[in-house]
Amino acid sequence: MKDLVKHIVAYAELRNVDTTQLCKLSHIDKKALAKKDGPAPTAAQIGSLWANAIHLTRDKLFGLHFGESLRTTALGIVGSIIQSSATVGEALTHAAALVHVITGQCRMEIVQGKGTFKVILTQTTREGINPLMEVFMVIVIHELDGLLLTKITPKAVALPYKVTDPVEYARVFRCAPVKSNGEYSITLSAQYWEEPILTANYQLQEILLQQTSHLPKPDNKTQLLGARIHNYLLANSYLGLASLNDIASNFNMSARTLQRQLKNEGSSYQHIADTVKRSLAEHYIASGNFALKDISWMLGYNELSAFSRAFKKWTGVSPESFG
Known part of the structure; x- marks a missing residue:
C-alpha cells in the first residue's frame, strides 16, 4: 500500500495541493514515505490522507x-x-x-x-x-x-x-x-x-511508458494549470491523449472554466495537447523504433496523412524529413 499512498500524494500535487501540508495533516512523514526502507503508512493514516485530499482538492469524487x-x-x-x-x-x-x-x-x-x-x-x-x-x-x-x-x-x-x-x-x-x-x-x-x-502489446506499453517518463516535463513548482495538464497528458499518453472534457472532469472543473483559466495563462487546451503530441512524435521518430504509421496511431490519428499534416504544421518539415 505504500506505493499506492505515494501515487495519492503525487496526484494531489498534480491537483495543486501542498503535499507537505497534506502529509502533515495526515500524520505521514513525507521524507520517510520517499525512502525504500521507510515505514508503510497505517490504515488510520491512509484514511486521514484520503479525507484531507478530498478537503484540500474540494473534490468529493477524488477517489x-x-x-x-x-x-x-x-x-x-x-x-x-x-x-x-x-x-x-x-x-x-x-x-x-x-x-x-x-x-x-x-x-x-x-x-x-x-x-x-x-x-x-x-x-x-x-x-x-x-x-x-x-x-x-x-x-x-x-x-x-x-x-x-x-x-x-x-x-x-x-x-x-x-x-x-x-x-x-x-x-x-x-x-x-x-x-x-x-x-x-x-x-x-x-x-x-x-x-x-500479444507479447507485442505488452512490449509496446513498456516502451511507451519508459520513453514518456524520460521526456522533459514543466516544473510543477510554477503551479500553472497548463503545466499540470501538460504533465497529466504526457504521463497518460499510451492510449492516446485525453479529451478536453475528460481533463476538465478529472481536475474537478467544467470545460469552460478550464479553458478560461488557460486563456488567462496565455494558453489553451489545444495548444497544450499539440505541444505534447509534438514532443512525443519527435521523440518516437528520433528513437528509430517505430514506423510512422505506428506513431500516427499511438498519437490518436486514424490516417497517416492527418499525422503528417499536423507534424509539418508543428515543425515545418514532414515526418520523413525530420532529424
Whole structure:
C-alpha cells in the first residue's frame, strides 16, 4: 500500500495541493514515505490522507478521479501476469489469485455468466465504505484497456450505494453504475474473455511508458494549470491523449472554466495537447523504433496523412524529413 499512498500524494500535487501540508495533516512523514526502507503508512493514516485530499482538492469524487489518473502506473501491477497469460481471461484469473499481494483491503473473484463474465471485488476491511474500492474498480478497467490497447466498455457496473454524481461516474466507468446489495462488480461481454494478449502489446506499453517518463516535463513548482495538464497528458499518453472534457472532469472543473483559466495563462487546451503530441512524435521518430504509421496511431490519428499534416504544421518539415 505504500506505493499506492505515494501515487495519492503525487496526484494531489498534480491537483495543486501542498503535499507537505497534506502529509502533515495526515500524520505521514513525507521524507520517510520517499525512502525504500521507510515505514508503510497505517490504515488510520491512509484514511486521514484520503479525507484531507478530498478537503484540500474540494473534490468529493477524488477517489474516482485518482483511479482514472492511474492508467500508466497501474500497468506495472500485473506486468508479470500479462507476460505469462495467453488471453484476457487467463490474466484476470491469475490476477484474482494474486490480488492479496497487491493489497490486503479487497479480494477479487471472477464469475462466468451467459454471454458475460463478472469481476467482483469484495471489501475485506470492516470499517464502513472504503473509498479505495472505487479506485481498485477503475484500475481493473484501465488494466483491461492496457491488455487490449483499446478502451473497453463494461455492460454494467454495480456499487453498494447510490452515487452522488451519476453523470461523472458514468463517464469514468463508461456506463451508468447501479446500486447493488453490497457488491462491487464490473460485468463485461464474454467476447473479451478469449481476446489474446500479444507479447507485442505488452512490449509496446513498456516502451511507451519508459520513453514518456524520460521526456522533459514543466516544473510543477510554477503551479500553472497548463503545466499540470501538460504533465497529466504526457504521463497518460499510451492510449492516446485525453479529451478536453475528460481533463476538465478529472481536475474537478467544467470545460469552460478550464479553458478560461488557460486563456488567462496565455494558453489553451489545444495548444497544450499539440505541444505534447509534438514532443512525443519527435521523440518516437528520433528513437528509430517505430514506423510512422505506428506513431500516427499511438498519437490518436486514424490516417497517416492527418499525422503528417499536423507534424509539418508543428515543425515545418514532414515526418520523413525530420532529424
